[in-house]
Amino acid sequence: SSPDSDGGTPELEKAGLLNKTKIAEGGRKLRKNWSPSWVVLVGNSLVFFKDPKSQTPSSWKPGNSRPESSVDLRGAKLHWADDLSSKKNVFKLRTVTGNEFLLQSETGALIKEWYSTIQNVIDRLDRE
Numbered sequence: 001s002s003p004d005s006d007g008g009t010p011e012l013e014k015a016g017l018l019n020k021t022k023i024a025e026g027g028r029k030l031r032k033n034w035s036p037s038w039v040v041l042v043g044n045s046l047v048f049f050k051d052p053k054s055q056t057p058s059s060w061k062p063g064n065s066r067p068e069s070s071v072d073l074r075g076a077k078l079h080w081a082d083d084l085s086s087k088k089n090v091f092k093l094r095t096v097t098g099n100e101f102l103l104q105s106e107t108g109a110l111i112k113e114w115y116s117t118i119q120n121v122i123d124r125l126d127r128e
């Protein structure tokens with residue numbers, strides 16, 4: 001059984017620093033505003049935090065700082081999106097509610113890890 005099967009603290013899957021911009025809210029296009037974000041994949045959610053300098057993967061714990069925003073991954077879609085930016089290593093995450101985010105890293109291997117880890121969570125939720 002998973003660590004969350006008792007309804008307790010959700011499992012922390014991954015945490016790290018990515019560049020982030022929201023490009024749509026409820027299907028309505030937004031102006032890009034790239035900024036570094038501390039991104040945490042925990043349970044069924046991708047959670048974004050400001051102030052990444054105070055965070056490290058080993059020290060982060062659910063509940064010890066206030067998220068900037070959070071994304072429900074159930075029904076979400078991931079796509080590589082280098083066509084949507086002048087930056088390299090970019091993917092787009094679209095939620096069922098029509099919120100769209102671009103996430104980016106200068107490190108190709110790192111962004112590929114994030115892509116496949118998030119896709120695994122989406123696939124798991126699709127099977128539930």
Ligand code: I3P
Pocket residue numbers: 031032034084085086087
């Ligand atoms: C935007 C800014 C973004 C850029 C975007 C620009 O200009 O330079 O970084 O996105 O390009 O419009 P501004 O700061 O004046 O809003 P990328 O870095 O992802 O290319 P876009 O309009 O082609 O998306």
